[in-house]
Amino acid sequence: MTPEGLMNSVLLGMGILALGILVTALTSEQRALTRVLGTVFTLVAGIVLLYAGVGLIVWGATVRLPLTEITAIKTKLTLQADMLSGLFLSLIALLSIPSALHSFAYLEHPHYRQESLIRYYPMFMLFLLAMVGVVVAWDLLTFLVFWEVMTLASYVLVAYERSKPENLRAALKYFILTHIGALCLLVAAVILWVQGGSFEFETVFATVEKLAKTRPVLLHVILSLMFIGFATKAALFPFGDWLPDAHPAAPSPISAMLSGVMIKLGIYGFLRFFVWLLPTAAFPFAYDWSYVFGIFGVVSAILGGAAATVTYDAKVLLAYSSIAQSGFITLGIGAGMFLFSQDLPLANIAMAGAFFHIVGDALVKALLFLNAGSLLYATGSRRFADLGGLLEAMPQTAGTAFVGSMAIAGFPPLTAFVSKWLILQALLFSKSIPVTFSGVGMLLASIFSILYSVKFFAASFLIKPMRSGNLEVPSTMRLAQFILTLLVIAVGLFPGAVLRWLSWIISDASMFAGAEEKLAGFWQWAWVQPITGAFSPLVLVGMFFIVSIFALIAVGTERQPRKAPIWLGGELVKPEHLGGHPQGVPLREELLQRAYPRAPVPRWRPPEWFTKLLDPEAWMYRPVITGGTWVSDLLRRAHTGVPHLYIAWQIIGAAIIALVVWLMFRK
Amino acid sequence: MVKWQFALIWAIAVPLVLLAISPLLDGLARKIRARLHSRVGPPLIQGYLDLVKLAGKTDVTPVANTLTNFLPFLALSAAVTAGVLLPVSDFAPFSFAGDLILVLYLLGLSTVAVVLGGAASGNPYSFLGAGRELQLLLFTEPVLAFALFVLAVKAGTFRLSEIVLWHAQNGYTLSTVLAGIAALSALLPYFGKLPFDLAEAEQELMGGILLEQAGWRLALYRWTFFVKWFVVTWLFCELFLPVIAPFPLSLLLLLVKIFVIFCIAAVFETLLARLRLDHARAFFIHVAFFVLFALAFALIGS
Numbered sequence: 001m002t003p004e005g006l007m008n009s010v011l012l013g014m015g016i017l018a019l020g021i022l023v024t025a026l027t028s029e030q031r032a033l034t035r036v037l038g039t040v041f042t043l044v045a046g047i048v049l050l051y052a053g054v055g056l057i058v059w060g061a062t063v064r065l066p067l068t069e070i071t072a073i074k075t076k077l078t079l080q081a082d083m084l085s086g087l088f089l090s091l092i093a094l095l096s097i098p099s100a101l102h103s104f105a106y107l108e109h110p111h112y113r114q115e116s117l118i119r120y121y122p123m124f125m126l127f128l129l130a131m132v133g134v135v136v137a138w139d140l141l142t143f144l145v146f147w148e149v150m151t152l153a154s155y156v157l158v159a160y161e162r163s164k165p166e167n168l169r170a171a172l173k174y175f176i177l178t179h180i181g182a183l184c185l186l187v188a189a190v191i192l193w194v195q196g197g198s199f200e201f202e203t204v205f206a207t208v209e210k211l212a213k214t215r216p217v218l219l220h221v222i223l224s225l226m227f228i229g230f231a232t233k234a235a236l237f238p239f240g241d242w243l244p245d246a247h248p249a250a251p252s253p254i255s256a257m258l259s260g261v262m263i264k265l266g267i268y269g270f271l272r273f274f275v276w277l278l279p280t281a282a283f284p285f286a287y288d289w290s291y292v293f294g295i296f297g298v299v300s301a302i303l304g305g306a307a308a309t310v311t312y313d314a315k316v317l318l319a320y321s322s323i324a325q326s327g328f329i330t331l332g333i334g335a336g337m338f339l340f341s342q343d344l345p346l347a348n349i350a351m352a353g354a355f356f357h358i359v360g361d362a363l364v365k366a367l368l369f370l371n372a373g374s375l376l377y378a379t380g381s382r383r384f385a386d387l388g389g390l391l392e393a394m395p396q397t398a399g400t401a402f403v404g405s406m407a408i409a410g411f412p413p414l415t416a417f418v419s420k421w422l423i424l425q426a427l428l429f430s431k432s433i434p435v436t437f438s439g440v441g442m443l444l445a446s447i448f449s450i451l452y453s454v455k456f457f458a459a460s461f462l463i464k465p466m467r468s469g470n471l472e473v474p475s476t477m478r479l480a481q482f483i484l485t486l487l488v489i490a491v492g493l494f495p496g497a498v499l500r501w502l503s504w505i506i507s508d509a510s511m512f513a514g515a516e517e518k519l520a521g522f523w524q525w526a527w528v529q530p531i532t533g534a535f536s537p538l539v540l541v542g543m544f545f546i547v548s549i550f551a552l553i554a555v556g557t558e559r560q561p562r563k564a565p566i567w568l569g570g571e572l573v574k575p576e577h578l579g580g581h582p583q584g585v586p587l588r589e590e591l592l593q594r595a596y597p598r599a600p601v602p603r604w605r606p607p608e609w610f611t612k613l614l615d616p617e618a619w620m621y622r623p624v625i626t627g628g629t630w631v632s633d634l635l636r637r638a639h640t641g642v643p644h645l646y647i648a649w650q651i652i653g654a655a656i657i658a659l660v661v662w663l664m665f666r667k
Numbered sequence: 668m669v670k671w672q673f674a675l676i677w678a679i680a681v682p683l684v685l686l687a688i689s690p691l692l693d694g695l696a697r698k699i700r701a702r703l704h705s706r707v708g709p710p711l712i713q714g715y716l717d718l719v720k721l722a723g724k725t726d727v728t729p730v731a732n733t734l735t736n737f738l739p740f741l742a743l744s745a746a747v748t749a750g751v752l753l754p755v756s757d758f759a760p761f762s763f764a765g766d767l768i769l770v771l772y773l774l775g776l777s778t779v780a781v782v783l784g785g786a787a788s789g790n791p792y793s794f795l796g797a798g799r800e801l802q803l804l805l806f807t808e809p810v811l812a813f814a815l816f817v818l819a820v821k822a823g824t825f826r827l828s829e830i831v832l833w834h835a836q837n838g839y840t841l842s843t844v845l846a847g848i849a850a851l852s853a854l855l856p857y858f859g860k861l862p863f864d865l866a867e868a869e870q871e872l873m874g875g876i877l878l879e880q881a882g883w884r885l886a887l888y889r890w891t892f893f894v895k896w897f898v899v900t901w902l903f904c905e906l907f908l909p910v911i912a913p914f915p916l917s918l919l920l921l922l923v924k925i926f927v928i929f930c931i932a933a934v935f936e937t938l939l940a941r942l943r944l945d946h947a948r949a950f951f952i953h954v955a956f957f958v959l960f961a962l963a964f965a966l967i968g969s
Contacts, residue, residue, distance in 0.1 A: 389789060392732055402734065411776045412769060421765040421825075428820055433966045436820060440813060440959065447808050451801055454779055458786040458797065465789040466730050535763050539678075543751055547682045547744035551890070554686070555722040555883035561731040566790045567879065 003061030009052035010081060010089070010136055011065070016045040017129040021122045028118035035104055038121030042100035042128070049093035049132060056086025057501050060508070064138070073141075075199040080138035083505040084276060088135040088261070088268050091359065094487070095260045095366045096128050098480035102370050103253040105474040109377050112161065112251065119156055120251075127153035127257065134265055140189040140199040147185065151178050154262060158250045170245035176624060177242040181232025188225035191218070201277060209279040219282070223289060226273050234266025234326050237300040238616035243323055244307070248315035248382070252373020253480075255315060259322040260366035264358055267329050275337065276509050283511060286337045293334025294434075298441040300327030303614075305448025309455065314372045314382045317456055318365065321408065324445060325361040329354045331442060332423040336512065339430055344515040346426050348506055353422030355502040360415030360491060364407045367484035368456070371401040374481065375460055378471040389464035393471040398461045400481040407488050409453040410446055413537030414492035418499070420446055421535075465566060493537045674760045681751045689893035690714030695926075696860075696933040703937045714893060718886050726882035728788070735787050739887035742780035746894040749773035753901050754828040756910065756917035757835070767825040770902065771812055774857070777895060778804055781888055782866075785876025796875025799944055800866035806951035807856040807863075810849055813958040817846035817965045818906055827906070835909040841969045845961035847907040849954050854932060856947070857899040859892055862939040863947060900925045900932075 020041030027034045055061065060083060067077040081089065106112070107120060130153055133146030155178075159171035193199055195218070196207030211219040228239065235243040243263070247255045270293070278286055304323030311317045332354025339347035374397045376382050378390070391398045407414035420442075427439030472478070491498055506512050612619060638649065693714030701708025710716075728735070749770045752761050759766075782800050785793040819825050821843065822833035834843065856863035867875040880888055904924035912920055942950065 391734060391787065392730070395733070398734070406776075409779070410772060411779070412772055417769070417772060421768045424768060425765060425825060428816060428825075429823060433963070436962070436966055437959075440809075440816070440962065443812050443816075444809055447805055450775060450779065450808075451805055454782060454801060458783060462783065462786040463789065463794050466732075535765060535769065539761070540748065543678055543682070543748045544741070544744040546679060547686075547747040548740040550682055550686055551740055551743050551887055554718075554890075555886055561726040561728050561882075563731070564727045564729055566729045566788070568791070 003055065003059040004063065006052050006055045006059075006061060007063035007065045007079070007081065009048055009055070010063075010079070010132065013045045013049035013052060013093075014129055014132055016041060016048065017125045017132075020045065020125045021129070024121035024125070025118055028116060028121070031108075031117055034117045034121055035107065038117075038124070039100045039104045042096055042125060045125075045128070046093045046096040046100070049096075050090055052081075053086045053088075053090030053093055056081055056089065057083050057505060060504060067142075070141075073193070073199065074197055075139055075141060077142050078138040078200065079136045079142070080201075081136045083508045084268070084271060085135045087355070087358075087502075087505055088265065089132060091264065091362045092128065092131050092135070092261050095257060095362060098366065098370065098483045099253040099256050099260075100124075101476045101483075102256070102373060102480035103251070104476045106251065106253060106373055106377060106477060111376075111380070115160060115162070119160055123153050123156045124254070124257075127157060127254075127262075131261060131265060135268060138201050140192065140201070140204065144182070144186060144189060148182060150262070150265070151175075151182060154250075154254070154258060157254045158246045158258075160251055160254070161249070164249075166245075167249040170242075170249040173621060174242040174246040176628075177239070177621060178232055180620075180624065181229040181239065183229075184225040184232075185229035188222045188229065191222055191225075205277055205279055208277070209281045212279070212282040212285060216285075219285060220288075223274070223285060226269070227289070227292065230266045230269035230273070231296065231330075232266070233263060233269065234330065235263050235300075235323050236296045236326060236330060237303050237323065238614075238620065240300070240323050240326070241616040241621060244316055244319045247319035247322065247369075248313065252315070252369055252376060255318075255373070256366040256369035259318065259369055260362040263322060263326055264329075264362055267326070267333070267358060270330065270333055271509075275333070275511055278511065280510065283341065286511065287341060290334045290337035291434075293330050293337060294438050297327045297329075297331030297334055298438045298445070300324065301331060301445035302327075302441055302448070305445045305452065308452040309448055312384050314375060314384065314387065314456060314460060315369070317452055318368050318372060321368075321449065321452060322361075322365055324449060325357065325365065325408075327445065328420070328423065328442065329357050329361070331438060332357060332419070332426070335423060335426045335430065335435065335438075338432070338435060339426060340511050343430070344512070346429060348503065348512055348515045349422050350426030351506045351512055352499055352502055353419045353426065355506060356422065356495065356499060357416065357419035359498060359502070360407070360419055360488075363484055363487050363491065364404050364415060367400060367404040367481060367488060368408065370477070370481050370484065371397055371404060371460075374473045374477055377473050377477070384459040387460045388462065389467045390471065391461040392466045393469055394461075394473065396472060396478050397481060400485040401457055401461065403485050403488055405453040405457040407492060409450040411450075412492075413540045415488055415495075416449070417492075418495040418535070493541070495535075495537065670760070677760045678751060682747045685747050685750045685894055685897060686890070689897040690718055690890070692896050692929055693717070693889075693893055695929065696936065699930060699933040700937045703934070718890060721881075721886035721889070722883050724882045726884060728881060728884070729879055730787055730789060735784060735884070738780045738784040738787070739884050739891070742777045742784070742891040743887050743894065745773045745777040745780060746891050746898055749777070750894065750898040750901065752827070753898065754831050754905055755914070755921055756905070756912055757828045757832040758914060758917065759828040762826055762828045765825045766827050767815055767819060767830070770827070771808070771815070774895065774899065775804065775808060777891060781876055781891065784880065784884075784888065785866075785878070788879030790879045792873055793876050793878050796866040796868065796878070799868075800876060802944060803856055803863065803865060803947060806948055806955070807853050810951055810954050810958055811853040811857070813955065813962060814846040814850035814853065815906065817842050817958070817961050820962065820965045831905050831909045832911065834906065835911045840965075842961045842964035843907070845964065846958055849958035849961065850903055850907060852954050853951075854899055854903055854928075855935065856951075858896050858932060858936075860932070860936045862936075862942045864941060865944055865947065868941065896929065897925065900928050904928055 024034050024038045027037060062082040064078060064080040067079060069076045127150060130146045130150035134143060134150060137143035137146055155171055155175045158174055159168055161167050189199065192204055192207055195211060196203045208219065232239040247258055250258060274286055274289060301324050304320045304327055308317045308320035308324060311320060332350050335350035336347045339350060372382060375387055378394055379386060408416055410416040410420050424439055424442060427435055427442060430436060507516055691711065691714060694709065694711040697713055698708045698711060752766050752770055754762060778800065782797045785797045818830050818834060822830045824830065859866060867877060877885060877888060904921060908924055910920055
């Protein structure tokens, strides 16, 4: 039980997962056995990793484990975990537990029963293993290897239900777009290696310092490649075009993991490479890049929120909402990077907001995706047209979904309120006009999040006449939802405790160190301080109670409702009266349709180039596909199997090489 | 600690006063409307009479479950709690660094609770009303929030009591006046009255979100609306018409200001016809640009 032993816990967790991969792969023919084994292995590994992650934060420890040295590229492969790794490690572990519990019953749904479990449990655990590897890697090579394994494992999981062609298409799109991102990361890593001679993070640190002084343009190129790579994973607009297709296609527990932690690992990349690994000499670069972060953050938050508001599918709604929340987090980080040189305490507040949003959104989004999975399990559909009126048929799922939707809408005393307030605080009082106006954009996006969260809950559980019968999901799925609901409520009620941990993590970065004393008063919150002069959710709940008691006294406690049919003003009840499509917000729907091609009703035509810009599928995804097909087609034509042709190619090639050599060495 | 005990008294007294006073606004509005129609009108205490009558009625409803029983309490307590946080002059025991945002979110929570209550009834008219209310929220909430942001940026804080103090000491500027006009136009939809009573719209939706509510439940929802009228007017009066005065006098001044502003709103309600949703949207998009200009003025220091 010492900080030094934490690396062993990480390794133990990874080892359990690796063993689990082997065991579940071998037993995958026995469905019942595999489900039990897979769940047990994930739970044990989750608990061990949670211990390691929380330990890293609480002890403020940095643990290191050299693996091996590759002399050919002068790189020592190392695993190292610090407090930032600890945060993401805890999130991975925390979400893997409910996700595994939810899968246990979910995979027995008729939708999934014909699919082999060998493509589920081993891949799920490989996915977890790779995510853990990403956050503890301490050199670019290990980082990229784990990053790639994570992408591949999640690709297999997205394509799990392979009988549906749209799922395969979504998975392929995910595969291609994330690989463009990974390619950018690879190129950045290679440039850093060429400049510095090693892949180790220490060398990267020194290289960046050298480049900042000597070759600023090259450093900007590296940073932009990294930004594209991580923004693709974090699903910022327009790089996140894969997300609204891939997340609904995956089985719901996997969607919870994808949305809860995997896209947060893109944020981890931002934090690690744009904040933690920057030397003091490169801080002006962080300031320059804060504008990019802010712009992409605001645009993603607004467009993601607006698109979520006009969708007709529960999981697609949540997927867009993930884009929006990712935008909020990026905006908060951007505000922190903008403000650190002018107003360090305010920069710390912005970062604290972003970090709190990472934690809160991970928990809430996982919860809501599990709810959507339960809806799918109970009704066989995730379209709002087929849902509705389920409140009395599945009361426990509805209760958890109510907490989840209120939390994501940002209503106090649940999670998102604190983070949105902190980010807004930093944005509005930054004394910079563009930053203040990004606060305006953020408020608009927050109101969208109220709209779509209410829409998610109302369209799934209310709106239509209540269905009779019991559609409640099996106990393990309910348990998974309850765990997450309790966590959401706990984090919401005690934000002070969580924020104190998060502010330790933030001051661990050299960019944000040294504001502790000035911030001490700001963090003295909740149950630590007197109930006045602080945001205390417990007091808020207390006031709700007081008012409710007054109201109860006023209206009396006698409750004997008389059931009556729905009143339609004397008309006969026709099916089209009841329910129908939940109404979308009549925005400039043309704009949104181009952004995420789904919504109907064209109304206003923006300029042609603008609508084209909002459709990344047209200008980013399809050209890559056609280009790739074209190149492979050329290669295929070149390889006809005729020996003469090969000899001809060789002669031509030799001639070209001879020409080049002659050109280089003539004189 | 004296402060601690005082906060407790405030947390109990303000809800009591709010709950007791706010139905008077309903009687006042109906009286004004009747006088403008050249009618005698109901007595001033008609709001209380309605509440008492409704609380005594049987609850006739298509759905009765934990959520529909819980939502009226949530709506009412969110609105009242927003009132507890508001300052009287610059005096506010529960004031903290972000209470402006908290008040906005509590008002939103109260609206959303009413909307969910309507949606839970399963009535298509309620559903239409709920959709309209949410769409209206998308356009009115930013206007009020941006108007308050203008003051927050000028005063350099989100803390309501400090904003009031700053505004009273520094007087009006171009940006605060523009923001005040915008906030005044956002008051009417918060009242849920004409010309913005789209969610209820008796003529087309027969009560909209409140159509299936009856008995004690309707009483609580109506009470929520009364409290919300009071709280939103209070917010506007303290922030945009600030007067610093010692405690009993400040409370009296506040009540006078609320009375005057509410009477103006009631006159508008009588004079105007209901707007369609697209008209309301167009109106608020213009107001939003207006208030964003105010914000820009505030940022460049005028």
